[in-house]
Amino acid sequence: MTDNFAPKLARVLTEYSCPVQKGDFVVITSTTEAAPLLEALYEAVLARGGHPVVQASIPNLGEIFLRSASNEQLAFCDPITLYTIEKADVLFQIIAPFNTRSRSQIPAERIAKSQQGSRPVMEKYMSRLHDQSLRWNITAWPTQASAQEAEMGLKAYSEFIYNACALDQDDPIAFWQAFQDRQMKLADWLDGKSHAEVRGPGIEMSFDFTGRPWVSCHGTVNFPDGEIFTSPIEDTVNGHVAFSYPTMHGGREVSGIKLQFKDGRVVDASAAKGEEYLLAQLDIDEGARTLGEFAIGTNMGIQRFTGQTLFDEKIGGSIHMALGESIAESKGVNKSAIHWDIVHSMRDGGEIWIDGELFYQSGKFVIEG
Helix, strand or coil, rough: CCHHHHHHHHHHHHHHHHCCCCEEEEEEEEEHHHHHHHHHHHHHHHHHHCEEEEEEECCCCHHHHHCCCCCCHHHHCHHHHHHHHHCCEEEEEEEEECCCCCCCCCCHHHHHHHHHHHHHHHHHEEEEEEECEEEEEEEEEECCHHHHHCCHHHHHHHHHHHHHCCCCCCHHHHHHHHHHHHHHHHHHCCCCCCEEEEEECEEEEEEEEECCEEEEEEECEEECCEECCCECCCCHHHHHHHEECCCECCCEEEEEEEEEEEEEEEEEEEECCCCCHHHHHHHHCCCCCCCEEEEECECCCCCCCCCHHHHHHHHHHHEEEEEECCCHCCCCCCCCCCEEEEEEEECCCCCEEEEEEEEECCCCCCCCC
């Protein structure tokens, strides 16, 4: 089934997701675990006339840094990474971990200090996304570590990614173009609306989004993809949520997360596992306690939790919320060093009401645009 996986994925990425133009400076980042896709992307970029540069990390360096660096070194902003974000025309980021738990024993405050040191990179990254001068895409390549995190064998996990990317379709690019058309109808229906109420098992929330668009995600930025999102008006989020899924963030697992919002800010937070890390992230800066994104997952080819946010936030029948940095496309204004997506299932009676009209129920859209 997954024959020619890497070349097929590279073709979709360079022709549909981020079409590479002649003369583009194209940076491809990952680990050496993604060697087949690194090679396929490198070749595909060359074929389209781009100038590819590969940055591939080796095992253990990240863990060594977080364990051994001084406070001054943790706060240091890598100028090479900053230069890459400033100068690249296209950035392909491939998730391919050696070890998904390599940060599990690192004190939360050391991770937070490192994130603060990298803030200029985050700010430049978000700025270039806002002015659309950087075309970028995040995808994933199956590794033993990721498969184990998902409680799957490597072959089963490879098939999962292959199908989630619709590479099993006769024409994957045509599939994603049709997917885009369906989602744009939903976004168009939401245009001009102003208020959302979210109800169901574990959740009772409301927020305004007046003047802020709902954005369709259909494979151009994330691949695979499948969500529509907006940025709530920052001070209008009220209510509570007990997230049904755990989350991996910064190499740390946090589960049983409960958040209480009042006038846009998290006023109470707890977690069954990883609470210390959760609280440290919420205190990382002024914007971390504010909701930067609310989204609905729409990829029906993803029906199971894997521990990889790229897939989990797209689960058909789920919603997710991101603490911290807003996304410029949806006109949010919140600023933070974090953008932490956390997923909640809506399949068992969850509802989303828009301006008093039922829009979504038990994982399906009642209104199709």
